[in-house]
Amino acid sequence: MAGRRFGSTAVSSTAPATPGLSDEALIADILSGGGGEFESLVRSHQSGVYAFLLRMVRNPEEAADLTQEVFVKVFSNLEQFNPQYRFKTWLYRIAANAAVDRRRRARKDRGLTHVDSADESGPSQLRSSRPGPHEFFSALETRDRLQGALSEMPPAYRQVILLRYQNEMRYDEIARVTRLPIGTVKNRIFRAREMLKRALA
Numbered sequence: 189m190a191g192r193r194f195g196s197t198a199v200s201s202t203a204p205a206t207p208g209l210s211d212e213a214l215i216a217d218i219l220s221g222g223g224g225e226f227e228s229l230v231r232s233h234q235s236g237v238y239a240f241l242l243r244m245v246r247n248p249e250e251a252a253d254l255t256q257e258v259f260v261k262v263f264s265n266l267e268q269f270n271p272q273y274r275f276k277t278w279l280y281r282i283a284a285n286a287a288v289d290r291r292r293r294a295r296k297d298r299g300l301t302h303v304d305s306a307d308e309s310g311p312s313q314l315r316s317s318r319p320g321p322h323e324f325f326s327a328l329e330t331r332d333r334l335q336g337a338l339s340e341m342p343p344a345y346r347q348v349i350l351l352r353y354q355n356e357m358r359y360d361e362i363a364r365v366t367r368l369p370i371g372t373v374k375n376r377i378f379r380a381r382e383m384l385k386r387a388l389a
Contacts, residue, residue: 211275215266226266230259233276237283240350243338244287254290258283273364280355281365284347291343337387341380348373349380 209217209224211232217224234255241258242251261282269278338346351357351365359377363370 212271215269215275216271219267226263229262229275233279234259236355237279240280240283240355241287243335243350243354244284244343244347245290246339250290254283254286258286261286274361276355277357277361277364280351280357281367284351284365287343287347333388334384337384340387341383345376345380345383348376349384352377 211229214224214228216222218226237258238251238255241254242248245251245254258279262279269275338350341349348362348366351362352359357365359370359373362368362373362377366373368376
């Protein structure tokens, strides 16, 4: 299709998308053949996607490979994007699915059939006087401990806490990314917060 160009781009690039255009407007421009370049979307979002995938798969090379796979899939299916929602929501749904698929393949290769699942039982409205995840994410001295705590967290919980606090998504956006009821999203985020608090106390 005219106007759609996609080349190789390094994961480390952080250049912004086309100035003055939102992601959604840029996609419309690309699809209409207006000259917009898909690389602008890649440059704008690949660092965030890579950081998300790195914490999900815990392997830099796999995260880099998955990041490229995600953007190839986005490029190949750009016509399917629904402008009713934010591009970022759609993008991270694809990234989350890629991480889940990679984890399933890894477990299958090891001869395991059980896929990690989240325990939705237990109280969902407990209160704590300890600092919340915002403080932990912003405090430099906790970075190493936070990374370790995230690595030990079940993937289902790690996914939602990263989407919420690293990628600053709303609950309804996380629900669309994960295809979970919003109540389940809130419960998982609460339980993930408690896991982090206990690990970092």
